[in-house]
Amino acid sequence: EDQVTQSPEALRLQEGESSSLNCSYTVSGLRGLFWYRQDPGKGPEFLFTLYSAGEEKEKERLKATLTKKESFLHITAPKPEDSATYLCAVQSNFNKFYFGSGTKLNVKP
Amino acid sequence: DTGVSQDPRHKITKRGQNVTFRCDPISEHNRLYWYRQTLGQGPEFLTYFQNEAQLEKSRLLSDRFSAERPKGSFSTLEIQRTEQGDSAMYLCASRPGTAYEQYFGPGTRLTVT
Numbered sequence: 125e126d127q128v129t130q131s132p133e134a135l136r137l138q139e140g141e142s143s144s145l146n147c148s149y150t151v152s153g154l155r156g157l158f159w160y161r162q163d164p165g166k167g168p169e170f171l172f173t174l175y176s177a178g179e180e181k182e183k184e185r186l187k188a189t190l191t192k193k194e195s196f197l198h199i200t201a202p203k204p205e206d207s208a209t210y211l212c213a214v215q216s217n218f219n220k221f222y223f224g225s226g227t228k229l230n231v232k233p
Numbered sequence: 234d235t236g237v238s239q240d241p242r243h244k245i246t247k248r249g250q251n252v253t254f255r256c257d258p259i260s261e262h263n264r265l266y267w268y269r270q271t272l273g274q275g276p277e278f279l280t281y282f283q284n285e286a287q288l289e290k291s292r293l294l295s296d297r298f299s300a301e302r303p304k305g306s307f308s309t310l311e312i313q314r315t316e317q318g319d320s321a322m323y324l325c326a327s328r329p330g331t332a333y334e335q336y337f338g339p340g341t342r343l344t345v346t
Contacts (some may be wrong), residue, residue: 167337224273
């Protein structure tokens with residue numbers, strides 16, 4: 125069964141303290157892996173798409189990487205405004221998107 | 234603003250009433266998705282349209298739920314005889330046929346009392 129698991133569920137960091145979020149997946153035929161940011165009460169905001177193992181994407185303090193079984197979202201020197209829930213999703217061969225439950229990140233000044 | 238829009242943003246209804254939500258996708262996007270999200274969980278897929286055709290429907294979508302996209306542009310999601318368990322955020326997303334990433338609207342928060 126297609127499945128996405130994110131860890132940790134919650135992460136508290138001090139401003140400037142780098143860390144990584146994990147997304148592990150099992151899916152029949154990966155079409156793409158996606159990272160989103162979601163602020164409370166809002167819809168998810170698209171960050172990255174990764175298509176194949178070894179691929180990396182960067183945006184400001186965020187860097188996403190992909191292996192055959194998992195993806196990491198690395199956050200370098202985070203700021204309080206990076207506080208949000210980060211969601212991982214995969215698209216299978218059957219046009220379905222599966223989301224993980226997210227990692228709630230809290231960056232303290 | 235050229236993003237995905239949803240209306241209303243909030244809806245409070247009494248159990249047993251019918252509700253309808255609207256989604257306007259990004260204009261050049263022919264794929265449209267509906268999701269439901271409860272607190273602390275990721276969005277759960279409900280249904281998918283390619284143009285006006287409803288191609289996928291989740292087993293989560295009971296017969297009280299129906300979605301339409303009559304002209305391949307905006308879409309509506311109707312819930313009949315609402316139950317308290319229907320309380321959630323209902324999200325709409327769209328994408329073009331040439332890319333897989335979906336772009337989400339702000340959601341409609343439904344509260345069933």
